[in-house]
Amino acid sequence: MEKVNPIRIEIFDTTLRDGEQSPGASMNTQEKLQMALQLEKLGVDTIEAGFPIASKQEFEAVSKIATAVKKSRVAALARALEGDIECAARALESAEKPTLHTFIASSEIHMEYKLRMTPKEVLERARKAVKLAKKLIPRVEFSAEDATRSKWDFLVELVKVAIEEGADVINLPDTVGYVTPSEIRDMFAFVIDKVQPPEGVIFSCHNHNDLGLAVANALSALEGGARQIECTVNGIGERAGNTSLEEIVMILHTRQDIYPYTCRVVTTEIMPSSNLLSKLTGLKVPYNKPIVGRNAFAHESGIHQHGVIANSKTYEIITPELIGNVRSTLVLGKHSGRAGLAKKCEELGFNLDREELDKLYDKFMNLAEKKKEVYDDDLLLLIVSLRQEEFETYHLEQVRTAGHDPHTALVKLRRGEETFVDTAIGDGPVDAACKAIERITGILGQIEQFDIRATTPGKDAVGEATIVVNFYGKKVTGNGSSTDIVESAVKAYLNAVNKYIAIREAYETVSAK
Numbered sequence: 001m002e003k004v005n006p007i008r009i010e011i012f013d014t015t016l017r018d019g020e021q022s023p024g025a026s027m028n029t030q031e032k033l034q035m036a037l038q039l040e041k042l043g044v045d046t047i048e049a050g051f052p053i054a055s056k057q058e059f060e061a062v063s064k065i066a067t068a069v070k071k072s073r074v075a076a077l078a079r080a081l082e083g084d085i086e087c088a089a090r091a092l093e094s095a096e097k098p099t100l101h102t103f104i105a106s107s108e109i110h111m112e113y114k115l116r117m118t119p120k121e122v123l124e125r126a127r128k129a130v131k132l133a134k135k136l137i138p139r140v141e142f143s144a145e146d147a148t149r150s151k152w153d154f155l156v157e158l159v160k161v162a163i164e165e166g167a168d169v170i171n172l173p174d175t176v177g178y179v180t181p182s183e184i185r186d187m188f189a190f191v192i193d194k195v196q197p198p199e200g201v202i203f204s205c206h207n208h209n210d211l212g213l214a215v216a217n218a219l220s221a222l223e224g225g226a227r228q229i230e231c232t233v234n235g236i237g238e239r240a241g242n243t244s245l246e247e248i249v250m251i252l253h254t255r256q257d258i259y260p261y262t263c264r265v266v267t268t269e270i271m272p273s274s275n276l277l278s279k280l281t282g283l284k285v286p287y288n289k290p291i292v293g294r295n296a297f298a299h300e301s302g303i304h305q306h307g308v309i310a311n312s313k314t315y316e317i318i319t320p321e322l323i324g325n326v327r328s329t330l331v332l333g334k335h336s337g338r339a340g341l342a343k344k345c346e347e348l349g350f351n352l353d354r355e356e357l358d359k360l361y362d363k364f365m366n367l368a369e370k371k372k373e374v375y376d377d378d379l380l381l382l383i384v385s386l387r388q389e390e391f392e393t394y395h396l397e398q399v400r401t402a403g404h405d406p407h408t409a410l411v412k413l414r415r416g417e418e419t420f421v422d423t424a425i426g427d428g429p430v431d432a433a434c435k436a437i438e439r440i441t442g443i444l445g446q447i448e449q450f451d452i453r454a455t456t457p458g459k460d461a462v463g464e465a466t467i468v469v470n471f472y473g474k475k476v477t478g479n480g481s482s483t484d485i486v487e488s489a490v491k492a493y494l495n496a497v498n499k500y501i502a503i504r505e506a507y508e509t510v511s512a513k
Contacts (some may be wrong), residue, residue, distance in 0.1 A: 006262040009252075010228040011245065012204060013044040015277065016065070017051060017077055018242055019232035025281040026476065028502050029061040036065040038276050039072065039233075042269040044245075046073040046099055048230075052091035053084045057502065059091050066095035075099035075141065080129035089136035100133040103143035103171075106150040106158055119154055127161045134166035141169035141204065148172070148179035152187060156194045163201055169228060170203050174217055177210025177240060181220035188224030204228035207243045209235065214243040219251065222261060233277045234285055234292065246270045246291040246323070254317055271324035272348060275380055282466040282477040282492075284451075291323060332379070334368035348376060350383050360386050367462070370483045378462045393501045394441065399490050401429035411436035411490070433490045443497055445469040452485060465492040471500045 016032050016039075019025065027035065032049070039047050049065040050058045066074045074095045078084035080102050092098035104115070104126050111117050117125070126142065133140045142162035144155055159170050172191065174184060184205070192203060205221035205228070207214040218229045235244030249265045256262075274292040278285050287294045297320045332344060338361050345352050345360070352360060363382050368374055397419065398412035406425045409432035413420045420440045426432030430450075438444055449468035464481045465488040476499045480491025 006256055006260045007227070009222065009226075009261045009263050010045040010202070010204075011043075011249070011263050011265055012046040012048065012075070012206075012228050012230040013039050013042075013232065013245060014048040014206070014230050014242065015039065015232040015236065015245075016061075017048040018206075018230075018238065019236040019277075020050075020281075021238045022236045022241065022281070022283060025236055025283055026499065027280055028499055029057060029064060031280045032061045033064050033068060035277060035280060036069055036074075038269070038273050040069050041266070042273050043264045043266040044072055045228075045264065046075050048075040048077060048101065050091075051077045053078065053087045059087065062088075062091040063094065066092050066098065070096055073097040073099045073139070075101045078102045078129075078133070080104040080125045082128075082132060085129060085133050085136065089133075092137060097139075098137050099139045099141055099169075100137040101141040101143065101171075102129045102133050103145050104129065105146050106144035106155060107146035108151070109149065110146050119157075123158060123161050126158055127165055130162045130165035130167050139168050140166060141171055142167040143171035143173055143206070145173060146175040148174040148184060148187065149176070152190050155187075155191050159191055159195050159197075163195065163197060168201060170197070170201065171206055171228075171230065172203065172221075172226075173206035173230075174208055174214075175206075177208035177214065179207075179217060180213060181216045184217045185220040185224040188221050188226050192225040202227040204230055205243075206230035208237065209240040209242060209244075212240070214241070215247045215251070218243045218248055219259060222259065233273050234283070234289070236277070236281070236283060244290070246274065250291050250318060250323070253322075267322050268324040275348075279380055279479065282479045284453075284466070291318075292325075297325065332364070332368070332374040334365065336364075336368070336374075344376075344379060345383065348380060348383070352383075356386065367483070393498045394437075394494055396487075396491055396494050399433050399487055401432060401486055407432045409433040409436050411440065413437070413440055413494070429486045430489045430493075433486065434493045437490070437494055437497060441497055441501075443471060443500060445471045445493070445496065445500070447493070448475065450489070452488065463488045465489045467492040467496055469493065469496040469500075471496075474500065476500050 016035060020027060036047050036049060047069060049062040052059040052062045062076050076088035076091050078088040085102055088100050104122055105111060111122055130140055130142050144158050147155055162170060188203060203226045205218050205226045207217045229243060229248055231243040231245040231248055233245050235241040252259055252261050253267060271292060274285060285292055338357060341361055341364055342357055360382060393415060395414045397414050400410045402408050407429045408423060408425050409429060410423045411433055422436045422439045424432050424435035424439055426435050447467055448470050452463050452465045454463055462481050462483055463485045467478045469476050469478060476496045478492040478496025480488045480495055482488040482491060
């Protein structure tokens with residue numbers, strides 16, 4: 001059989017926009033920028049940086065990402081409204097490769113109950129939106145929200161209007177994760193056949209995972225003619241999440257005999273990207289998650305172990321090294337130097353400047369004094385916390401707890417040049433420390449979820465705490481790590497407080513015009 005040259009498809013990453021809509025997954029501006037630079041290193045074609053009209057903080061994040069990212073396109077989302085589109089264009093002013101992504105719903109249920117518009121009005125709104133977007137930004141993507149529950153003939157009309165006004169990308173999303181693989185394949189094939197798009201216009205799929213079909217539907221969309229897949233790292237996103245980037249990429253890499261497509265994603269950056277997102281958001285990757293889960297390359301069965309030892313291909317269709325999952329066992333200790341530390345950081349996907357390396361080395365030596373062996377996960381936590389600290393309002397200087405029933409806690413915080421010390425009584429050491437933080441900051445929070453796990457083996461393992469805190473109706477996730485469980489929990493709570501302060505100071509929702 002003659003070998004077919006694979007068709008190049010584009011990867012549109014929406015981790016920072018749709019993915020961030022996962023409950024508790026919010027990131028501050030610096031965290032978004034850090035993740036965007038890793039996505040650029042991963043090699044995605046487009047990074048959807050956010051929804052600029054939503055808030056000042058969101059606008060700032062998109063603007064900073066647009067300035068920093070050079071190789072990938074940077075996209076900003078906008079409703080089909082003049083104010084949204086103009087705001088998105090301003091946020092993208094410094095981007096070398098900007099994309100303005102505008103959308104309007106196309107299903108009958110959305111048009112009637114959400115938009116309260118007729119199909120004719122939707123067509124006209126889409127026309128004006130794409131025309132304005134194209135005037136402001138050279139590359140425009142148009143999305144027909146809830147396309148998979150829309151009438152196909154109406155989709156054809158809507159897509160024709162968008163293309164007439166200059167849309168470069170047409171996205172037909174499965175907004176509620178409703179469609180099946182055969183249906184989405186047929187929908188794309190029907191619309192593309194009826195529209196007959198001019199050369200250069202590509203179709204895109206954006207699928208949600210409510211029925212567990214997001215990845216399967218994306219593959220079927222390719223068979224129907226789509227040439228861009230919109231996805232997220234670790235499959236995060238609203239409700240059950242989005243199409244998983246790592247799963248799609250590795251399916252295409254592994255099964256080109258069935259799916260003759262290729263993309264420019266650097267597979268060895270998959271694991272660093274997954275790890276970084278997990279650390280930034282506090283959303284843990286399930287152990288049995290395909291490709292990036294902790295058990296993805298674990299073999300407990302004796303038969304499996306014997307097979308893998310004899311030949312890894314007996315039970316592994318991809319290798320850990322292929323996705324950047326290369327781990328040393330005992331890598332660093334208190335006798336390690338800066339050069340070894342810098343080299344290990346590079347292996348984990350972080351290139352630190354001299355100032356960052358010096359700061360990290362001090363933290364590393366403090367940790368190495370507390371435990372003999374510093375593992376990769378320990379180092380990842382140190383790097384992420386180092387980059388977060390620069391943008392935190394309050395820093396934890398000290399926490400001391402004592403007593404039993406009731407417990408008391410003394411907390412010392414620093415804000416700029418000022419130092420604050422307070423004590424409080426609580427039901428336990430963490431409760432007491434959090435109450436002391438409340439007394440200092442004046443911000444009251446209710447812990448709704450508390451999770452702590454050891455990131456590495458041994459009695460001296462670093463404990464990584466994740467806390468979801470409700471501040472006046474706003475849920476925020478905080479992360480913290482330490483060899484001391486109480487300290488890691490307090491750091492996580494303070495991290496949530498700092499995030500809430502940033503949101504409170506920057507958030508300013510703009511009403512639709």
